[in-house]
Amino acid sequence: MFAKLGNTWSLMGASWDVLRRTKGLLIFPVLSAICCLAVVATFAVPVALSGAWRPPSGHADLQQKLAYYGALFTFYFCNYTVITYFNVAVVAGAVARMSGGQPTIGSCLGEATRRIHLIIGWALVSATVGIVLRVIEDRSPKIGQLVAGLLGVAWALASFLVVPVLVVQNKGPLEALKESGRLLRKTWGEQIVGNFGFGLVFFLLALPGFGVMVVGGLALAGNNFVVGALCIGVAVLYLIALALVQATLQAIFQAAVYLHTQGIHDHGFSTELMSGAISVKP
Numbered sequence: 001m002f003a004k005l006g007n008t009w010s011l012m013g014a015s016w017d018v019l020r021r022t023k024g025l026l027i028f029p030v031l032s033a034i035c036c037l038a039v040v041a042t043f044a045v046p047v048a049l050s051g052a053w054r055p056p057s058g059h060a061d062l063q064q065k066l067a068y069y070g071a072l073f074t075f076y077f078c079n080y081t082v083i084t085y086f087n088v089a090v091v092a093g094a095v096a097r098m099s100g101g102q103p104t105i106g107s108c109l110g111e112a113t114r115r116i117h118l119i120i121g122w123a124l125v126s127a128t129v130g131i132v133l134r135v136i137e138d139r140s141p142k143i144g145q146l147v148a149g150l151l152g153v154a155w156a157l158a159s160f161l162v163v164p165v166l167v168v169q170n171k172g173p174l175e176a177l178k179e180s181g182r183l184l185r186k187t188w189g190e191q192i193v194g195n196f197g198f199g200l201v202f203f204l205l206a207l208p209g210f211g212v213m214v215v216g217g218l219a220l221a222g223n224n225f226v227v228g229a230l231c232i233g234v235a236v237l238y239l240i241a242l243a244l245v246q247a248t249l250q251a252i253f254q255a256a257v258y259l260h261t262q263g264i265h266d267h268g269f270s271t272e273l274m275s276g277a278i279s280v281k282p
Contacts (some may be wrong), residue, residue, distance in 0.1 A: 008201055014269045015249040015256070022097045024105040025090050029247040032086035039078045043071070069131055076127035084119045084126070084163065087251055088112040092167045094255035099264075111167065118166050121173040129155055157184060163251070164258035183261045198253070202246045209238040 019025055092111035096103040112119070133148040133155075140147075161180040165171055171179060216231030256269045 008198060011253060011269070012198065012201060012249060015252040018094055018097055018252050018256075019245075019248055022093055022103060024103075025093050025108070025248050025252070026244060027105060028086040028089045028093075028108070029244045032083055032247075033244070035082040035086075036079055039075070039082060043075050043078075069135070072134060073127050073131050076130045077123050080123035080126040080130075081120060084122055085112050085116070087163050088115055088119060088167055090248060090251040091163050091255045094252040095164070095167060095259065098255065098259060098269075115166055115170065118170065118172060118176070122162065122166065122176065125173045125177065126159075160184060161254065161258050161261070164255050167255075168258065168262075183258070198246060198250055202242060206239055206242055209235045209242065212238070 089108040089112040093103040093108040096107070133152055136148045136151070137144045158181050159177060161183050162173075162176045165176040165179045165183075166173075169176070169179065212231050213235035216228045216233075216235060218228075219225075219231060220228035222228075260269065
């Protein structure tokens with residue numbers, strides 16, 4: 001476990017070096033979060049008033065089910081479009097930087113905009129998969145959640161390299177998914193999951209933030225509102241910043257993995273380091 005954490009920390013360091021030289025990449029997760037909040041706000045009032053947010057019961061008629069899943073599909077599609085658009089911008093910037101280029105915020109957005117048709121296509125595919133998983137969950141609260149969870153993990157693996165494929169190869173959504181799966185079959189997908197635990201590392205980094213938040217809660221309970229509000233405010237800002245950095249570093253790593261599968265190794269990630277994250281099949 002410690003070896004895996006050590007390898008993950010080294011990979012994060014290499015990803016951080018790319019981010020340090022291309023600080024503008026951090027703006028894209030910020031814009032993505034803002035736009036996603038705007039999507040939520042747009043859907044919140046009409047969905048709440050229509051009651052379409054309530055999952056249909058087993059006795060619901062076809063119209064109720066169509067209203068619920070139709071609203072959910074549209075919400076998923078809008079969110080995935082926003083998320084993918086800005087992920088493409090990050091990956092485009094990371095690929096450019098690791099290829100010796102000098103990406104800017106404008107050039108990254110330009111690369112994403114030129115692929116908007118591919119992004120919309122991928123958002124449709126992702127939203128469809130999301131709805132299928134949701135239907136499975138709704139049909140059986142326990143077994144459905146287990147099955148949907150397993151399928152969700154498989155989907156996450158299969159689509160791991162879709163965004164880099166969209167950026168570099170300009171392939172359509174289904175072709176990009178097929179290519180991502182091919183590259184994952186070429187590499188050991190289990191190694192990516194086992195040896196690349198950004199989530200675990202960032203969870204450990206988030207613990208101080210949760211600790212400060214608890215202190216703030218205790219201060220509020222003791223009527224010390226100034227200290228409590230200050231602690232909670234600092235903790236929230238810290239956790240938000242941590243989440244933004246995590247999202248950016250993960251996108252940079254996706255770009256690095258893709259370049260590695262293409263035999264491009266001189267991009268800030270040593271062959272030895274990448275070999276600890278993925279193993280290429282003979």
